[in-house]
Amino acid sequence: xxxxxxxxxxxxxxxxxxxxxxxxxxxxxxxxxxxxxxxxxxxxxxxxxxxxxxxxxxxxxxxxxxxxxxxxxxxxxxxxxxxxxxxxxxxxxxxxxxxxxxxxxxxxxxxxxxxxxxxxxxxxxxxxxxxxxxxxxxxxxxxxxxxxxxxxxxxxxxxxxxxxxxxxxxxxxxxxxxxxxxxxxxxxxxxxxxxxxxxxxxxxxxxxxxxxxxxxxxxxxxxxxxxxxxxxxxxxxxxxxxxxxxxxxxxxxxxxxxxxxxxxxxxxxxxxxxxxxxxxxxxxxxxxxxxxxxxxxxxxxxxxxxxxx
Ligand code: NAD
Ligand code: UDP
Numbered sequence: 001x002x003x004x005x006x007x008x009x010x011x012x013x014x015x016x017x018x019x020x021x022x023x024x025x026x027x028x029x030x031x032x033x034x035x036x037x038x039x040x041x042x043x044x045x046x047x048x049x050x051x052x053x054x055x056x057x058x059x060x061x062x063x064x065x066x067x068x069x070x071x072x073x074x075x076x077x078x079x080x081x082x083x084x085x086x087x088x089x090x091x092x093x094x095x096x097x098x099x100x101x102x103x104x105x106x107x108x109x110x111x112x113x114x115x116x117x118x119x120x121x122x123x124x125x126x127x128x129x130x131x132x133x134x135x136x137x138x139x140x141x142x143x144x145x146x147x148x149x150x151x152x153x154x155x156x157x158x159x160x161x162x163x164x165x166x167x168x169x170x171x172x173x174x175x176x177x178x179x180x181x182x183x184x185x186x187x188x189x190x191x192x193x194x195x196x197x198x199x200x201x202x203x204x205x206x207x208x209x210x211x212x213x214x215x216x217x218x219x220x221x222x223x224x225x226x227x228x229x230x231x232x233x234x235x236x237x238x239x240x241x242x243x244x245x246x247x248x249x250x251x252x253x254x255x256x257x258x259x260x261x262x263x264x265x266x267x268x269x270x271x272x273x274x275x276x277x278x279x280x281x282x283x284x285x286x287x288x289x290x291x292x293x294x295x296x297x298x299x300x301x302x303x304x305x306x307x308x309x
Contacts, residue, residue: 079184092147172238204267206246
């Protein structure tokens with residue numbers, strides 16, 4: 001049995017990861033400041049004697065003994081990470097430094113939840129790990145994108161300087177049950193709008209593309225990376241199907257049988273035009289393969305939101 005710390009454990013991805021690691025027989029310490037996460041996401045785990053909850057902000061140091069750290073704490077949706085941009089970048093710089101300090105002292109392995117946003121508005125398609133990205137340093141997304149880039153740098157420097165056992169996963173757009181209703185990301189927005197019969201808000205002309213990964217596939221990739229000896233990444237994990245945002249809207253309207261109409265709103269600045277992971281490295285090093293087709297994943301997510309709304 002391992003003692004595993006999950007920061008951001010009460011968030012969308014963190015709650016699924018907590019569940020998986022508990023099912024595999026580990027002791028899980030979930031640490032969260034509840035900025036975008038909620039107690040509701042982990043309510044079903046609270047009776048498990050191997051589950052521990054700590055309310056804490058990773059911008060402040062913490063002293064505990066652990067074998068592994070999954071560092072997920074950071075708001076992930078543009079609406080939330082732009083709400084307090086300075087706090088967002090502090091979470092990725094001071095927060096990650098604190099978690100690396102903890103990993104160094106406790107001799108724990110640490111996995112950082114990085115993001116496809118490190119590629120910015122990519123000039124190379126699909127994105128491979130050796131692409132350095134096209135990121136605006138001064139835009140409204142920079143607090144998140146540049147924060148995550150510095151976090152990767154800190155991970156590498158703690159590895160080179162202090163021999164910390166690190167893992168970097170670059171997560172591509174992930175969706176599924178327990179996304180917050182007010183999360184603001186495209187899948188939850190469109191599903192909630194479709195179920196409520198409200199207008200579906202496409203930003204721009206809807207020709208921008210994304211690749212959508214179901215959360216079960218992602219957490220499988222995360223634990224595979226943590227458990228792979230001698231491989232630290234960075235490695236892309238996601239689903240390599242690629243859809244325009246307009247196609248996504250039409251799929252969700254069809255799957256919900258909704259009467260909602262599509263309306264077009266201005267495209268936020270620095271919104272990436274296209275995005276799709278090259279998964280060659282994940283396939284080779286982790287034996288990773290996305291298993292859930294977007295239509296099946298959307299059906300499960302729609303079912304979840306239908307129960308919540
Ligand atoms: P989420 O907002 O549901 O989860 C983030 C969690 O971190 C929340 O529970 C929040 O309360 C907590 N948190 C935020 N700041 C904190 C702080 N300073 N101290 C302690 N806790 C803090 O988002 P998510 O989609 O579950 O994302 C989890 C991680 O995965 C994030 O690091 C995100 O950047 C990364 N990621 C997610 C996606 C995606 O598509 N979902 C894509 C790329 C990367
Ligand atoms: N988007 C949209 N309508 C919404 C929310 C998002 O058209 O209600 C667009 C957004 O502009 C972007 C894409 O959907 O082009 C994915 O947005 P999201 O915030 O989910 O993720 P990210 O941009 O971080 O990949």
